[in-house]
Amino acid sequence: MEPFTLEADARPVEEVAHEVLPDEASRFLRVGVWILLLFFGGFLVWAATAPLDSGVPAPGVTIVESKRKTVSHLTGGIVKAILVKDMAFVEEGEPLIILDDTTISAQYQSALKEYAALLATKARLEAERDGAATVTFPESLRAIGEAGDAVAQIAQQQALFHSRKEALAAQLRVLDETARTAEQNAAARAEQLKFLKEQLDGMRALAQEGYAPRNTQLELERQALELQNQITLAKQQALEARLRAQSLQEEYRKEVETQLAEVTKQLAVVEERVRALKEELDRTVIRAPVTGYVNALAVHTVGGVIRPGEPLLEIIPKDEKLVFEVQVPPHHIERVHPGLLAEVQLANFHDLAGKVLEGRVISVSADLVTDQRQTPSGQPLPPHYVARVELTENGWQTLGPNRHLQPGMPVTVLIKTGERTFLQYLIKPIWERLHSAVKEP
Numbered sequence: 001m002e003p004f005t006l007e008a009d010a011r012p013v014e015e016v017a018h019e020v021l022p023d024e025a026s027r028f029l030r031v032g033v034w035i036l037l038l039f040f041g042g043f044l045v046w047a048a049t050a051p052l053d054s055g056v057p058a059p060g061v062t063i064v065e066s067k068r069k070t071v072s073h074l075t076g077g078i079v080k081a082i083l084v085k086d087m088a089f090v091e092e093g094e095p096l097i098i099l100d101d102t103t104i105s106a107q108y109q110s111a112l113k114e115y116a117a118l119l120a121t122k123a124r125l126e127a128e129r130d131g132a133a134t135v136t137f138p139e140s141l142r143a144i145g146e147a148g149d150a151v152a153q154i155a156q157q158q159a160l161f162h163s164r165k166e167a168l169a170a171q172l173r174v175l176d177e178t179a180r181t182a183e184q185n186a187a188a189r190a191e192q193l194k195f196l197k198e199q200l201d202g203m204r205a206l207a208q209e210g211y212a213p214r215n216t217q218l219e220l221e222r223q224a225l226e227l228q229n230q231i232t233l234a235k236q237q238a239l240e241a242r243l244r245a246q247s248l249q250e251e252y253r254k255e256v257e258t259q260l261a262e263v264t265k266q267l268a269v270v271e272e273r274v275r276a277l278k279e280e281l282d283r284t285v286i287r288a289p290v291t292g293y294v295n296a297l298a299v300h301t302v303g304g305v306i307r308p309g310e311p312l313l314e315i316i317p318k319d320e321k322l323v324f325e326v327q328v329p330p331h332h333i334e335r336v337h338p339g340l341l342a343e344v345q346l347a348n349f350h351d352l353a354g355k356v357l358e359g360r361v362i363s364v365s366a367d368l369v370t371d372q373r374q375t376p377s378g379q380p381l382p383p384h385y386v387a388r389v390e391l392t393e394n395g396w397q398t399l400g401p402n403r404h405l406q407p408g409m410p411v412t413v414l415i416k417t418g419e420r421t422f423l424q425y426l427i428k429p430i431w432e433r434l435h436s437a438v439k440e441p
Helices: 013-020 022-049 102-130 139-148 150-209 214-282 330-335 393-399 422-437
Strands: 051-064 069-071 077-082 095-099 285-287 292-295 313-317 322-328 341-346 357-364 385-391 410-421
Touching: 102 139, 102 150, 102 214, 139 150, 150 214, 322 330, 322 357, 322 410, 330 410, 341 385, 357 393, 385 393, 385 410
Parallel strands: none
Antiparallel strands: 051 322, 051 410, 069 313, 077 095, 095 285, 292 313, 322 385, 341 357, 341 410, 357 385
């Protein structure tokens, strides 16, 4: 028996491997190729057909829908008192800042006294014109009270009314007495004349028959004529007294009406001045325009000067609807309009990381907006369009009742403008570059 020996095979390893495992290698290779083809083919089919949301990214901030109310003063002034601090809660109409009112208060008091005097004078003249027994003063005069010396003005005009009325009445009484005396004289003379005429008629009859002297008849006729003249004069005196009384009353009435017209004209001017001064005096107390929270208080020094129109503070309205004000780049504005849905991301709520809230665009500005705000890097914000986005009912449900939005919270919004495939996302930039490259210069 021959011994067994191992001999080395000098052929290449590839040839030996091909002889040993020819079927297994080709099968694995084919499977790998098919897997790659199926993967890339499926990816291309997905990229060409699967819809992906297309949107416009827009950073922004949470704001009150009716915006913050900036408080300023029309004319400015000197600060007398500061009644609030930042983040203080105030009710509508509550005093915030008080300005010094020394000058305006003095002017108002002076105008108010003049106004009260004119009101009282007007009431007295109206009573004189109407022949009233007493003066009826308006409630507006009584409402002025001590501020305009209303009580003193009422007493003064009431006394003047009675004194003038008494003076006129005294003159009328004198004239009436004169007229009545003259009328009584005329009546007495008329009675004398009546008896004298009877005597004269008898005397004439006797004189004609020769039983009485002619001179006696002539004397009686002279006495009758004198009595007639006295009667005429007395009646004229009575008439003159009556006419004088009537004229006196007419002159008095015309004087009253003239004074009343002048006082009414002055009253309109003074009333307007009082109203203007009252408004200016009221403005020395700067009040909250709405119920809310004080923000950005810029007044800190009592005795400091406030310039006209200078922003003093802001009021963030309470319980107002909160929306998101976002900045839309100008090159995307043609795709953004009210009614579009949006995805809202809030960075303040860490437990919402990765979640989006559903929103809806409610308005878009009609023109570019340029403001003084800056980007986080300190650069001024570029011109942009302003869109407002509100949360939908689904968005509020996602936010939940335990999370509360606050004005000023930063927000990132993706405004959904349609759907595109992944392939379109890849091809569109290349196509736009090619399109712009082949254009003629």
